[in-house]
Amino acid sequence: MKNKKAMVMIPTYNEKENITKLIGEILKLKDSGKIKDDIGVVVVDDNSPDGTWKLVENYSKKDKRVNLLLRKKNRGRGLAGIDGFKYCLRHKAEYVIEMDADFSHNPKHIPALLKEIKRHDVVLGSRSVRGGKQLSRGIIRYLITYFANLYIRLLLGLKVRDCNSGYRCFRRKVLEEINLDSLRSKGPDIVQEVLFKAHLKGFRIKEVPIVFKERVKGKSKLGLKHLYKGYLMVLKLGVSRERCR
Numbered sequence: 001m002k003n004k005k006a007m008v009m010i011p012t013y014n015e016k017e018n019i020t021k022l023i024g025e026i027l028k029l030k031d032s033g034k035i036k037d038d039i040g041v042v043v044v045d046d047n048s049p050d051g052t053w054k055l056v057e058n059y060s061k062k063d064k065r066v067n068l069l070l071r072k073k074n075r076g077r078g079l080a081g082i083d084g085f086k087y088c089l090r091h092k093a094e095y096v097i098e099m100d101a102d103f104s105h106n107p108k109h110i111p112a113l114l115k116e117i118k119r120h121d122v123v124l125g126s127r128s129v130r131g132g133k134q135l136s137r138g139i140i141r142y143l144i145t146y147f148a149n150l151y152i153r154l155l156l157g158l159k160v161r162d163c164n165s166g167y168r169c170f171r172r173k174v175l176e177e178i179n180l181d182s183l184r185s186k187g188p189d190i191v192q193e194v195l196f197k198a199h200l201k202g203f204r205i206k207e208v209p210i211v212f213k214e215r216v217k218g219k220s221k222l223g224l225k226h227l228y229k230g231y232l233m234v235l236k237l238g239v240s241r242e243r244c245r
């Protein structure tokens with residue numbers, strides 16, 4: 001039987017210290033047999049001033065499994081994610097993995113995501129199930145994540161324990177059915193919006209444990225503005241849940 005194709009979609013903005021190493025580690029998982037599915041990587045870069053996109057372009061010339069999607073307009077984590085998902089669908093991915101470039105999401109968990117996606121529709125890398133954890137986060141960040149989760153679960157009725165995880169795997173039918181063009185989040189709150197839509201459509205969601213680490217290299221792009229916008233987005237989703245279906 002022909003292998004199914006899995007694509008790893010990585011949005012980037014100024015990640016030159018991380019991106020080459022991360023792509024290398026992902027491909028090594030395939031080359032060493034830890035990933036059985038065919039693998040592709042697409043980096044969705046918003047024309048990073050630090051030249052991240054150039055490093056990816058160079059990599060893609062050496063290894064055909066690596067792709068660059070360079071965006072020059074409308075910068076944003078959410079918008080980049082939507083374009084990235086569309087790219088994966090166009091390139092015939094059966095499974096789409098979404099992850100950050102900053103090594104908070106260790107690529108070693110990819111085989112576990114791909115194993116569980118064979119029996120579920122969405123698989124989340126979760127810090128909040130047995131075996132999962134969050135390393136070296138200050139108490140403030142920990143509390144922010146904790147209350148954001150609580151808020152989302154209460155307001156949106158999600159049974160998921162780690163609603164804020166941006167490390168996850170989707171079957172292509174999920175991305176086809178949630179109507180990517182209807183997504184409203186331009187920023188990082190896309191993570192919750194996509195999850196909520198998948199939940200409303202009745203898709204089977206599974207959490208697998210991951211160890212989440214604070215970024216070591218490069219700068220965070222998450223500001224207070226994003227945080228407050230994120231809370232507001234969840235509120236809006238809760239109010240307009242019928243329209244989201």
Ligand SMILES: Nc1nc2c(ncn2[C@@H]2O[C@H](COP(=O)(O)OP(=O)(O)OP(=O)(O)O)[C@@H](O)[C@H]2O)c(=O)[nH]1
Binds near residue numbers: 101
């Ligand atoms: N294409 C694109 N990617 C972005 C944008 N903003 C952030 N990213 C990427 O999205 C991922 C998550 O961003 P981070 O800055 O790590 O945000 P975070 O993980 O919430 O915050 P930290 O905990 O501080 O790392 C990283 O791979 C970023 O490079 C953007 O505007 N466009």
Ligand SMILES: [Mg+2]
Binds near residue numbers: 100104
């Ligand atoms: Mg990060």
